[in-house]
Amino acid sequence: MQTLAYGFPKLGKKREFKQLLENFWKGALEEEAFYQGIKDLKLERAKIYQKNVDLFPSNEVSLYDFILDTAIMVGAIPSRFQPYQGLKTYFKMAKGKQAFELTKWFNTNYHYFVPEIETKAFSLFENFPLKDFLFYHNFGINTLPKLVGPFTFLKLAKLIKTSSEGITVEKITNPKVFEEILESLVPVYQEILKTLKEVKPQAVLIEEPALVMDLEPWEWKLVKKVYENLSGFTDLWVLTYYDSVSDYQAFIDLPVKGLGLDLVSNSENFNNLKQLGFPEDKVLIAGIINGRQVWRANLEAKLREIGFLLKINQNLVITNSCPLFHLPVSLEGEDHLPIELKNKLAFAEEKLTELNLLKKGLEGDLGALDLIADFKDKLQVSFGQNEEVKARISNLTEQDFTRDLPYQERIKLQQQSLNLPIFPTTTIGSFPQTEEVRGMRAKFNKGEISLDEYKDFIRQKIVEVIKLQEALGLDVLVHGEFERTDMVEFFAQKLEGIVTTKQGWVLSYGSRVYRPPIIYGDVWRKAPMTLEEITYAQSLTQKPVKGMLTGPVTILNWSYYREDLPKEQIAYQIALALLDEVKDLEKAGIKIIQIDEPAFREGAPIKRKEWDTYFNWAVKAFRLCAKALPETQIHTHMCYSEFNEIISYIAAMDFDVISIEASRSKGEIIEAFETFSGWDRQVGLGVYDIHSPAIPDKEEMKTIVKRALKILPKELLWINPDCGLKTRKWEEVIPALKNMAEVAQELRQEV
Numbered sequence: 001m002q003t004l005a006y007g008f009p010k011l012g013k014k015r016e017f018k019q020l021l022e023n024f025w026k027g028a029l030e031e032e033a034f035y036q037g038i039k040d041l042k043l044e045r046a047k048i049y050q051k052n053v054d055l056f057p058s059n060e061v062s063l064y065d066f067i068l069d070t071a072i073m074v075g076a077i078p079s080r081f082q083p084y085q086g087l088k089t090y091f092k093m094a095k096g097k098q099a100f101e102l103t104k105w106f107n108t109n110y111h112y113f114v115p116e117i118e119t120k121a122f123s124l125f126e127n128f129p130l131k132d133f134l135f136y137h138n139f140g141i142n143t144l145p146k147l148v149g150p151f152t153f154l155k156l157a158k159l160i161k162t163s164s165e166g167i168t169v170e171k172i173t174n175p176k177v178f179e180e181i182l183e184s185l186v187p188v189y190q191e192i193l194k195t196l197k198e199v200k201p202q203a204v205l206i207e208e209p210a211l212v213m214d215l216e217p218w219e220w221k222l223v224k225k226v227y228e229n230l231s232g233f234t235d236l237w238v239l240t241y242y243d244s245v246s247d248y249q250a251f252i253d254l255p256v257k258g259l260g261l262d263l264v265s266n267s268e269n270f271n272n273l274k275q276l277g278f279p280e281d282k283v284l285i286a287g288i289i290n291g292r293q294v295w296r297a298n299l300e301a302k303l304r305e306i307g308f309l310l311k312i313n314q315n316l317v318i319t320n321s322c323p324l325f326h327l328p329v330s331l332e333g334e335d336h337l338p339i340e341l342k343n344k345l346a347f348a349e350e351k352l353t354e355l356n357l358l359k360k361g362l363e364g365d366l367g368a369l370d371l372i373a374d375f376k377d378k379l380q381v382s383f384g385q386n387e388e389v390k391a392r393i394s395n396l397t398e399q400d401f402t403r404d405l406p407y408q409e410r411i412k413l414q415q416q417s418l419n420l421p422i423f424p425t426t427t428i429g430s431f432p433q434t435e436e437v438r439g440m441r442a443k444f445n446k447g448e449i450s451l452d453e454y455k456d457f458i459r460q461k462i463v464e465v466i467k468l469q470e471a472l473g474l475d476v477l478v479h480g481e482f483e484r485t486d487m488v489e490f491f492a493q494k495l496e497g498i499v500t501t502k503q504g505w506v507l508s509y510g511s512r513v514y515r516p517p518i519i520y521g522d523v524w525r526k527a528p529m530t531l532e533e534i535t536y537a538q539s540l541t542q543k544p545v546k547g548m549l550t551g552p553v554t555i556l557n558w559s560y561y562r563e564d565l566p567k568e569q570i571a572y573q574i575a576l577a578l579l580d581e582v583k584d585l586e587k588a589g590i591k592i593i594q595i596d597e598p599a600f601r602e603g604a605p606i607k608r609k610e611w612d613t614y615f616n617w618a619v620k621a622f623r624l625c626a627k628a629l630p631e632t633q634i635h636t637h638m639c640y641s642e643f644n645e646i647i648s649y650i651a652a653m654d655f656d657v658i659s660i661e662a663s664r665s666k667g668e669i670i671e672a673f674e675t676f677s678g679w680d681r682q683v684g685l686g687v688y689d690i691h692s693p694a695i696p697d698k699e700e701m702k703t704i705v706k707r708a709l710k711i712l713p714k715e716l717l718w719i720n721p722d723c724g725l726k727t728r729k730w731e732e733v734i735p736a737l738k739n740m741a742e743v744a745q746e747l748r749q750e751v
Helices: 016-026 031-052 066-073 087-095 128-137 150-155 175-199 217-230 248-252 268-276 299-312 348-362 366-379 387-394 407-418 435-445 451-472 531-538 552-557 567-587 608-625 644-651 668-675 698-709 730-750
Strands: 102-104 111-113 144-148 158-163 166-171 204-207 236-239 258-262 283-289 316-320 495-499 506-509 512-514 518-525 546-550 592-596 633-637 657-661 682-686 717-720
Touching: 016 031, 031 128, 031 348, 066 087, 066 111, 066 128, 066 144, 066 150, 111 506, 128 144, 128 175, 144 175, 150 175, 150 217, 175 217, 217 236, 217 248, 236 283, 248 268, 258 268, 268 299, 283 299, 283 348, 299 316, 299 348, 299 366, 316 348, 348 366, 387 518, 387 567, 435 451, 451 531, 451 730, 495 567, 518 567, 531 567, 546 567, 552 567, 552 608, 567 592, 567 608, 608 644, 644 668, 657 717, 668 698, 682 698, 698 717, 698 730, 717 730
Parallel strands: 144 204, 204 236, 236 258, 258 283, 283 316, 546 592, 592 633, 633 657, 657 682, 682 717
Antiparallel strands: 102 111, 158 166, 495 518, 506 512
């Protein structure tokens, strides 16, 4: 038996990747030095792999996103980015004015770039798999070249369409068109495999997570045809993860040497192995170590699982269930955590150790077996229980999930109270977190300034941002969130039953990182969390200031959550804590409260058959925390997910206003409201892309609004950026918001 690991975080223990990228963007690092830093990072990762596992991949350290790399590899570079000029064009595609659309990678919080297919002519533009294999080979390091499979790449792609209204993109739904494009893509992969055959790797890893999606029979026929055309060059190991393969028999019949199954996220794959068996002439790549959760595995149980798998197939490779980049790099430096909790945790590096221990344990290594038994004892400790929270959950009734008046009656009360103009303008919540802000927070955390000094600084920032918004002419203001590091971490630090880490950073996209909290016990609120800053901001202006909360589904989905309680129950616990906050904000006179749910879609199961179960409790969790007074206007915000398919679930959330991304997707999301019968809620259009430093012009923003006006009445439309402004610079934010406010004023005259 061999061990394989893949997807180890590229971030580095000290966030070296982030520093390299941002220093290069700022011009503080020359291109040669940037590449050297990336090479050093690759070699450091290889050492960690080599220490723990038999096999690991090359071609994993993308300079921004692996799907963007794949698009460049096969020459799927839209004409607006040609001629291609190396890193300049690469980063323009990622964060330029006409950058690719960002969306969530399956049901995770990683964002990938949606490939845009402009022509069916593909060619090998950059042979990343070969180059990276040779890089490691030159240092005497053997790797398995890894690449995203052609089916998954195309399944996630969209077609470019150009019309008088500009560029639009849409999913490839026509089977004939999909087949034609796939057939033209396969020769590029054949060429890549020909070049890899010459360097003789043990195998080539091909990631095909799209095979766990709900696929039609015609799609499986195409997958089989693809691998019939690719299998003659070198041994191929096809990896799937995040769920069970949608057609097990079709999967194991693929003409490849190795097949990878996620045996953690679902029970169906394991049941199929037991009932239908596995081909003796193929390698079974068993994903038995959880790649998405930080909890230590019960290694004794895993050893028994391996024993069973060996009876099914002797050609066994054990691995992580999915890429490890969903985890922090290492537990090193997390000594502040309660020992009872730390003993239960395993981050990415510790997951590799678990694979190593399993192999040694299987071989009869006494030291490894002792460690495995010791770990099992530590897993039994239970703490963080709260009987009052449990009682509140058990006493919930349907009335707790329903607002006192229907929307059409509420909106009249809200309009009388708020008296907002048509096309009201606002922002999503956060304003730039400058070096000054981060520096003061660091000083406070180190004890270099007092709590009073830190609060005075935050209050001064709030004064400045309120004055700015008033000067720009925005209609609904925010306090800027200068006291918050992250929209989930901030609340996690104020809630009981959740802990945060010091170095548990995870990449979300590009250089953007966050530290997912760890929910280990019952969740409850000890004291108000946002009241002080929001009420101070409201005291500075006559315009409404939004209360800013992160919703229960997002806090849950962006955290590592306990596994001894159903997710539904955890969501309700968080929702009750947030409801207490909503009531306090209302008592303080706050008239608008925004409860952000960007992870609402993200947490949905990949299989549609499981959607109703998930969305039922996700909707109820939101409604539980949003049970405000009728005259309180409840906003929510969602971004960078495919919402068109879940519009009915979104409508069931019973908010008053939703703000959405409408810029990178070229306004495509607006079509969802056209197909949904009876949409009556207000919609905040994200008219410019905050993930790009480019200043949007007014015509671009007007185009999005005018497209929406063809579907929705003007009375329902708000105008705002597509996401928070935290990561942007003031010199970008101010002119962009000025343009946005002027667009609203001009539209009020035009329509």
